[in-house]
Structure formats: structure tokens, C-alpha cells
Amino acid sequence: MAKYEVVIGLEVHAQLSTRTKIFCSCPTSFGAQPNTNVCPVCLGLPGALPVLSRGAVELGAKGAIALNCAVQPESVFARKNYFYPDLPKGYQISQFDKPLALAGHLDVHVNGETKRIGITRVHMEDDAGKSVHDGFKDSDRFTYVDLNRSGTPLIEIVSEPDIRSSDEAVEYFNEVRQALVFAEVSACDMEKGHLRCDANVSMRLKGAEKFGTRAEVKNLNSFRFLKQAIEYEMERQVEILESGGRVIQETRLFNPDLGETISMRSKEEAHDYRYFPEPDLIPVHVSQEWLTQLKASMPELPQARRARFINEYGLRDYDAQILTSSRDTADYFERAARASSDPKQAANWVVGDLAGLLKADGKEIPESPIPAEHIGELITLITTGELSGKLAKEIFPKMYATGDSPSVIAEREGLKQISDTGALEKIVDEIIASNPKQVEQYKGGKTTVIGFLVGQVMKQSRGQANPATVNAILAEKLK
Amino acid sequence: MNIAKLTIPEVQDGLRRKQFTAVELTTEALRFAQAENPKTNAYLTFSDERALAAAARVDAKLAAGEQIGSLGGVPIAVKDVIVTKDVKTTCASKILSNYIPPYDATAVERLEAAGGIILGKANCDEFAMGSSNENSAFGPVRNPVALDRVPGGSSGGSAAVVAQGTAVVSLGSDTGGSIRQPASFCGCVGVTPTYGRVSRYGLVAFASSLDHIGPFSRTVADSATLLGAIAGRDERDATSARHPVPDYAALLGDSVKGLKLGLPKEYFAGLAPETGDRIMAGVEILKQLGCEVTEVSLPHTEYAIATYYIICTAEVSANLSRFDGARYGVRSSKSDTLSDMYKNSRGEGFGTEVKRRIMLGSYVLSHGYYDAFYLKAQKVRNLLTQDFTKAFEQVDALITPVSPFPAFKIGEKVNDPIQMYLSDIYTITGDLAGIPCMSVPCGTTPDGLPVGMQILTKHFAEDVMFRLAHQYEKAGGFTA
Ligand SMILES: [Zn+2]
Numbered sequence: 001m002a003k004y005e006v007v008i009g010l011e012v013h014a015q016l017s018t019r020t021k022i023f024c025s026c027p028t029s030f031g032a033q034p035n036t037n038v039c040p041v042c043l044g045l046p047g048a049l050p051v052l053s054r055g056a057v058e059l060g061a062k063g064a065i066a067l068n069c070a071v072q073p074e075s076v077f078a079r080k081n082y083f084y085p086d087l088p089k090g091y092q093i094s095q096f097d098k099p100l101a102l103a104g105h106l107d108v109h110v111n112g113e114t115k116r117i118g119i120t121r122v123h124m125e126d127d128a129g130k131s132v133h134d135g136f137k138d139s140d141r142f143t144y145v146d147l148n149r150s151g152t153p154l155i156e157i158v159s160e161p162d163i164r165s166s167d168e169a170v171e172y173f174n175e176v177r178q179a180l181v182f183a184e185v186s187a188c189d190m191e192k193g194h195l196r197c198d199a200n201v202s203m204r205l206k207g208a209e210k211f212g213t214r215a216e217v218k219n220l221n222s223f224r225f226l227k228q229a230i231e232y233e234m235e236r237q238v239e240i241l242e243s244g245g246r247v248i249q250e251t252r253l254f255n256p257d258l259g260e261t262i263s264m265r266s267k268e269e270a271h272d273y274r275y276f277p278e279p280d281l282i283p284v285h286v287s288q289e290w291l292t293q294l295k296a297s298m299p300e301l302p303q304a305r306r307a308r309f310i311n312e313y314g315l316r317d318y319d320a321q322i323l324t325s326s327r328d329t330a331d332y333f334e335r336a337a338r339a340s341s342d343p344k345q346a347a348n349w350v351v352g353d354l355a356g357l358l359k360a361d362g363k364e365i366p367e368s369p370i371p372a373e374h375i376g377e378l379i380t381l382i383t384t385g386e387l388s389g390k391l392a393k394e395i396f397p398k399m400y401a402t403g404d405s406p407s408v409i410a411e412r413e414g415l416k417q418i419s420d421t422g423a424l425e426k427i428v429d430e431i432i433a434s435n436p437k438q439v440e441q442y443k444g445g446k447t448t449v450i451g452f453l454v455g456q457v458m459k460q461s462r463g464q465a466n467p468a469t470v471n472a473i474l475a476e477k478l479k
Numbered sequence: 480m481n482i483a484k485l486t487i488p489e490v491q492d493g494l495r496r497k498q499f500t501a502v503e504l505t506t507e508a509l510r511f512a513q514a515e516n517p518k519t520n521a522y523l524t525f526s527d528e529r530a531l532a533a534a535a536r537v538d539a540k541l542a543a544g545e546q547i548g549s550l551g552g553v554p555i556a557v558k559d560v561i562v563t564k565d566v567k568t569t570c571a572s573k574i575l576s577n578y579i580p581p582y583d584a585t586a587v588e589r590l591e592a593a594g595g596i597i598l599g600k601a602n603c604d605e606f607a608m609g610s611s612n613e614n615s616a617f618g619p620v621r622n623p624v625a626l627d628r629v630p631g632g633s634s635g636g637s638a639a640v641v642a643q644g645t646a647v648v649s650l651g652s653d654t655g656g657s658i659r660q661p662a663s664f665c666g667c668v669g670v671t672p673t674y675g676r677v678s679r680y681g682l683v684a685f686a687s688s689l690d691h692i693g694p695f696s697r698t699v700a701d702s703a704t705l706l707g708a709i710a711g712r713d714e715r716d717a718t719s720a721r722h723p724v725p726d727y728a729a730l731l732g733d734s735v736k737g738l739k740l741g742l743p744k745e746y747f748a749g750l751a752p753e754t755g756d757r758i759m760a761g762v763e764i765l766k767q768l769g770c771e772v773t774e775v776s777l778p779h780t781e782y783a784i785a786t787y788y789i790i791c792t793a794e795v796s797a798n799l800s801r802f803d804g805a806r807y808g809v810r811s812s813k814s815d816t817l818s819d820m821y822k823n824s825r826g827e828g829f830g831t832e833v834k835r836r837i838m839l840g841s842y843v844l845s846h847g848y849y850d851a852f853y854l855k856a857q858k859v860r861n862l863l864t865q866d867f868t869k870a871f872e873q874v875d876a877l878i879t880p881v882s883p884f885p886a887f888k889i890g891e892k893v894n895d896p897i898q899m900y901l902s903d904i905y906t907i908t909g910d911l912a913g914i915p916c917m918s919v920p921c922g923t924t925p926d927g928l929p930v931g932m933q934i935l936t937k938h939f940a941e942d943v944m945f946r947l948a949h950q951y952e953k954a955g956g957f958t959a
Pocket of ligand 1: 021026037151
């Protein structure tokens, strides 16, 4: 394996977050009864015609901008011909020689290094329906078809063969996902089939210029599967090469249960898609003016946001990286930071305690039971001295468990920090009276013993005393 | 009332004068059409229920003193490649022999909104592929003028019902001459409007970049009225034009004096006198009406047939993929596997000509051949279009024959696809360029077979075309 280098290119398919389908006005909503979100157009009935949705082009173009691509002034839809029961027209409406956008890139970070992965093109297409092979009493003889998905708008993002490891591939896939989510182009919910990718994998001897023969692994719908599939392919191909064989160009499928890829069809059996320009649609024109508007309307993208977190909030590189790992996390952090007036503290709570609790709970940021504003409030209570850091740490899991604000919890449990001098003086007097030996030592010059006395006061007050105030009172009384 | 000779103004006049109600007229039209149909096989399906319901709506409007629309009460046939909600639409193919669409084509909606009465669905060549109507899975149509001859194709049924008098007007579709050639064979008026003038939504696609819906009628004025009712932008067809629709019928009376007409020399070379003499006699009449006539050249004409059969078959190969037995239409009973279902359903469901074009189209689009065939054909198509653009810088309209020969005998050319393809030689250029063109009757051959004269104008100049045809029709006395 050490002699070889892997060459990977990814084709990522993402569902655009439009409310309606790309060529008709049927809803794209998920989970409806089979074959209910359909019309003559997306059913491919005889005589029906596609009409391109402007909203889909707008999101496609925003996606391309987020991937640093050049949106083309004119792009053309083409028919991609193949037969499948869930492809009702007998062709997919895609783009071929004139795609929506060209020549982009994304930077990925692996092992502390930044690497630029080229993006060849971004094109638009409609999705097929779904074949249901199981679950019916005659499933041994028939396949059922649900066309609710048919006509869902997709973009396909084709990378250059710039990727050199499974980790880079996963990082790149994740960066694409983040860019699309940040740009509000796609929800990228993998469980709902919003995002999947095909990986082209080949091996060559290190230093070789020519690419080896590639295998294409289709339909990988999780980061883990992508990594597993690439690593399996690397081993499989090296084994073939080492035993003097030749890798054949083919399409393969990943079996998640076995963690293996299996041959689907060879080059000889590959589809000839017989692309030609879609005569039912006119070319797509994106004017310079529209493009300028779209660029102006782009939300802040992950790389820009990361830089701003460092400059504006003074966050460490590492924290900024984690806090921009998803748009939800970044938005959550910013809400907490704004509510607290101490962004660094907010970052610590989000990256530390909150992340820990969420992880243990198997939850993501959007499901956090603690609203970001409560983190802001917690930090304010610490800053104003109403809560000690120790108390805050105690309260935080309770905030998570109940969803209540920190002041409500402190009130309910009587956990408010005692800063009232009268109340504290009383405790201090008691402690001085019951610890004559330490008082003696202090007066004898061993001033460090004050720490012990403060601790006693804190203990007596069940941690609610404000340590700074206690310190001042003790120093005064022991003079 | 002679129902077989009625025109749109006569129908509307009769309704207004209470000579008949729309329901009475429709009942009689259905009875007459059903009685006469066995002679020609021009109708495949009658839609009595839908027709009578539409007629009742017209009568209700008349009773309420409301406008009944430009087609109010007019009995109409619709080619069976145009979908009609709840009325069987077969495309004259076995594969759709049981297909009942759940929606109406835009042209059908507009036709009914204008008060038109759809009597039924007209026979045609399977999926509109053919020039003789012999490719129908439900038997050929006979030409009402000479029953042993073909009515032309592919809209043979739509032409025959108008010639036979079993509808006042009809809708056909034209991809390479499928309206004009049968109109000329049957001696009626047939119009192919500018590409995009009439929405294709609901027209079962044959070759999408060439398909047009257009009218048949016994008078030029009736075609003008019918086109006016169905033309105009449709948001459901991205290729439909936003260009405003003039009131064609109202402009027919304008003079044609001083209009410049061109005779493209490539369309007359080698033309048999039985057709050529009629066209030249027609040109004389136009001269007498004050038109100036000059010879022009459309130099790329010789490449038109090859260009057409590459582009149209390529589009056919994709357009007909949806007929796979999976969701609608006929599924072969001998289908144990997916691949068998496709092969058997399509093998049993499609006729010879359809299969021939699917194979040709799949070939010209296949990997490694695309540039040599499809791409080159698109370039030639542009050159052919430029020929017309240049010609229309010199003249207002072109006059040509519609077909090199009149209606031929049933069975005469059926085994010779090349001969059959050549019968479209004068009509496919208009489709490739997307310009409006029509066939208007210009007398008969010595054997008494109708001859059609073709008038072509520039994009969206249907008004000029109709005006010329109407004035010519009046002067020539060729009204059916
Ligand atoms: Zn739909």
C-alpha cells in the first residue's frame, strides 16, 4: 500500500431546498403518502411538458457561488436517456455540455494542513422516483414505484480528481455540505436523502503521472460509508495490482452491512446516455444583474465566518473551527455571545459543557434544551458576581435537564451567591472564632492560610458566598 | 341545413336565429358522423357525452343572452395525439389503446372555452409518424374524395372529417407536413402556425422541436377563427411564444395588392405537370389580385430531408421512452422480468414505422455519432432557417406546391419508406424553420384529385398568410 497513492474525485448530489419541484408546482415535502405529490408533469404522462422553476435556478446559482464557481450566463438542459421504472419519462432532465457553473474550489483542513480541492462544474437536474422492492405481500414478484420524489431539484457538484485520501474525501464532502447549508441552498439532511455522493477511486504508483483505471462507487449517503467505501476500494485495487492484475473500469455499489463494494456493471455494460439538448426547455440565462443580486444576498459562508469569529470575538483558531462546523452551531454561538457580552466565555460554554452534554445525549445543536440566550444569561450572572464559576458549573446540567433559565434555577434551589456583607460578616466571625490556630498562624505572618479560612466560609455558606467579598472581609477582620 | 357543408359563421348564424339549438346541432352532427364514419374510418372515438354537455353550456349562454365564444356550438374533431380528459387518447397506437388521460391539452381547454364542441378523436398515423395514415394501429383512413386512396398523413383523420363533412373544423398536428399534406390530398385548408404560436401542452410529443398543433377547415376564414381561439402564450409550455395574437379573422378582408411573392426555384424543379400546372394557375390568380411575383432561391433545400430525419428521429427516441409498460398503457402479459416487460411491451405495442424511427434516433444520438449526425443536422437546420430569413428580406410570402404528387392509392408506397419520406419534401422545410405555412386548395388534377398550394410567411406573419389565402380562395372559387 505504501508504494501507492490514491486518486479520488467526488460527485456530490444535493437536493435544493425549494418548496416545489423543479419542473412543476408539486410540493417537495417529505413523508407524504406514496404518489400523492404528483401531477402529469412529474408523472411523465403523455403530452405533459416541463417548465423550469426560477426558484430552483436561484438556489442552484447560490450553491455554485458558495462553492466559488463561475455561474455561466447561459446554460442548457439536456436529456439523459435510460430506462428504469422509477424514471417516468425514460430520461432524466440534466445538464451536459453547458452546465450552470464551472471552475470552483473549496479548501479543506486535514492533519493541520489546508488543501484546495478543485470543483469542475455544478449542474442542475431532476431526481427520479423511488422503487420499493419490499414490504408488499407480492414483493417477491413485483416492485412498487413511488413518484413523490420525481422532479425534486438537485445539483450535482463534480470535483477535480484532487483528493488523495479517504480523510480528505470526507473533509471535502463535509465542506461541501457546510457551504450548501450556510448558503441556505440545501438542508443536506442525509437521512431524508438530501445529500449523497459517488466516488471515483483509482490507484497509481507514487510519483506516477498517469491516473490508474478508476472504479465508481455509487450512492454513498453518509460520511462513514464514504470513508469505508474508499478504503475498501484502495485495498481491493492494490491487491489486484500487486498480484499483477488490472483494475477494470466499472460501476460498483457499496454494501454497508459488509463494508464492501460489489460490481454493478462493467464499462461494456455502461449506459450510453445519448445526451442531447432538451427541446422542451429554452436555455437558462443568468444575467450579470441577477448574479450581482444573488451574490449580495448570500449569507456569510463558513470560511468567512471563521475569520470573523477570530477577528471580532478574539476566539482561538481551534474554537472558531469547531463553532463554524455547522451553520446551526455558529448561529447558536453568536446568539449566546450577543446575550452575554463575553464571546470568549460563550465559546467555552458551547464548545465545552454544552457539546459534552449533547454528545452524551446523542443530540445536535438545534435540539439543545438550553436556549442560547440562557448561556448568555449564565455568563452575565457570573460577571456580575451573582453566581460563582463553581455554582455555574453546578447549575448548567440542571439548565440542560429542565430547559429553565439559570436565574430561575438559582432562585428555586436557593443557590444565589451571597454578596451581602452583613450576612457574610456573620459567617466570617463564626469561622474566625472556631479556627483560632489558623488565625494565630495568619497573624504570625503565614498569610497563605487565608485560603483555608475562605474555603471554610464557602463551605459554611454551601458555596453561595462570593469568594472575593469573603476574602476582603477576612483580610479586614484579621488585621 | 346541410350539415356536411356548414362553416363557423353559418353555425353561429343558425344558433342566433334559433334555426337549431347547439344540442340539436350536436346530436345531428354526432348521428351523421357516426353513420358516415365506416366509409373512411376517420374517427377512432366519439365523445358524445362530453359534446352534449358542452352544447348544453352553449345553449344556456344563448338563453342568458351571453357571448357564446368564437367557436360557440361548432362541431370539432381533435386528432388522437392531443390529450382529452376522460376521453380515450390512443395516438393510434396499440401501446396506448386503453389510455384515458386525466387532463386536457391547453388547445382543447381553449377550444372548449371558446364554445367549441368536441365530437370525437380523429385517426392518424401512429404517434403522428407517417404520410398516408396507413400506420394507424386501428386501420387506415380512406380519402373521402377517392375512397381507394390515402387521405395523407399523419393527420389523415383530421383532414378526412373536414372533407367528408363529419366535422366543421378539426385540430391536427404537423411535424414535417402532417397538416398541410393531408389538407392538400383531401382538398381542404390546413394550417401549421409559427412554432410556439399554439401551446404543445397535451400534444403527445413526436419531435418536440418540430411539433405544431394547427387547424383544418373548409374555408380559410374558419381556420383563422380556430387558430385565433387556441393561439397564445401558455405558462405550461416553455417554448410557447409571448407574441400577441392578432384577430386573424378580422384582418382577412385587407387587400393583398402590392404584396411580393417568391417562387423558390428548388421547389419547382422536376415537378410533375398535374401538380405544377395547378400551382402556376394559382400564381396567375394571385398576380391578378395585384401581387408581384419573383423567383427566389432556398439553396439548402436539398439537405432538408436528411436533416429532418436525423433531428426528428433523435427526439422520437427519447420522447417515446416513457411508453414502457410500467405505469400506463399496455403491458405485455409475457413479462416475468423488468427487461422482458420493456422489450415485450414495446415490441408488441409499437408498429413498424415507430420502431424504425426509435432505432434510427437511438443510433444518431449514440456515443461517437452525435457530432457527425445530430450536431451537424442542427447546423444545417440553422442554414435552412437562414435561407428563409434571407428570402423574406425580398418577399412577403413564398408560394410552393404542398406535395410532389396528389393522393396515392392505399398500399402503393407502404413498403417503401424512402418514397414515403419524399412526399414531405416541400413541407418539412417550414417545420425546420418554424415559420407559418398552410395548404389552400387550388383545384384538381385531370383525374379529379385535389391539389394544395402552400403559402409560407415569416415568423408570426400568419395574418399575411391568411389574407393571401382568403383573397385567393374568393378569387379562385375553390371553397369546398
Ligand atoms: Zn408534479
